[in-house]
Ligand SMILES: Nc1ncnc2c1ncn2[C@@H]1O[C@H](COP(=O)(O)OP(=O)(O)O)[C@@H](O)[C@H]1O
């Protein structure tokens with residue numbers, strides 16, 4: 001079993017979008033995947049409830065009220081969808097369980113400011129596990145001023161950007177049907193799937 005924690009203290013950063021799409025990717029690869037929803041709002045589980053039983057299977061459960069996180073060891077991949085405001089002992093707990101930490105980050109001054117302390121905490125806690133934390137630049141085109149601003153900001157933390165995902169309704173529309181960009185109709189999502197490749201390679205490393 002390998003576990004990926006998707007976390008950022010800011011609401012709306014794209015955690016649930018990343019977590020559900022990651023689960024969709026692994027499911028479409030024929031992997032046994034479990035979504036562990038750590039957020040009281042349970043958006044990931046709500047998404048799962050919309051999922052067509054004909055689609056590649058994703059199982060899930062609510063882990064947000066567990067004192068000690070109970071991981072499904074029989075799964076190939078566990079994707080942990082963290083709540084906004086995650087910090088302190090809960091953050092440490094979740095970091096301990098995770099093989100990889102993915103932090104979606106929107107290049108806006110509000111999002112970057114709200115994420116600064118968090119990035120410092122995980123950098124300290126993951127010191128002995130360098131290379132396990134990656135940023136996903138969310139809703140951004142890599143050739144823009146916004147992308148440069150994000151790269152400048154991240155230099156302070158020594159955490160790599162492992163993917164740039166564009167701003168597109170494809171994520172919104174797929175989610176509405178319990179689907180992901182990795183589910184059919186695939187032709188429609190080709191450009192987005194391509195953008196995930198560096199992230200997926202980094203996760204498999
Ligand atoms: N790359 C993207 N392009 C367009 N909309 C996005 C993208 N990523 C996320 N969204 C939308 O932004 C909103 C917040 O994303 P969400 O994944 O729920 O964030 P979080 O779980 O961090 O609160 C959702 O409506 C989602 O559909």
Ligand SMILES: [Mg+2]
Nearest residue numbers: 015016039043
């Ligand atoms: Mg969420």
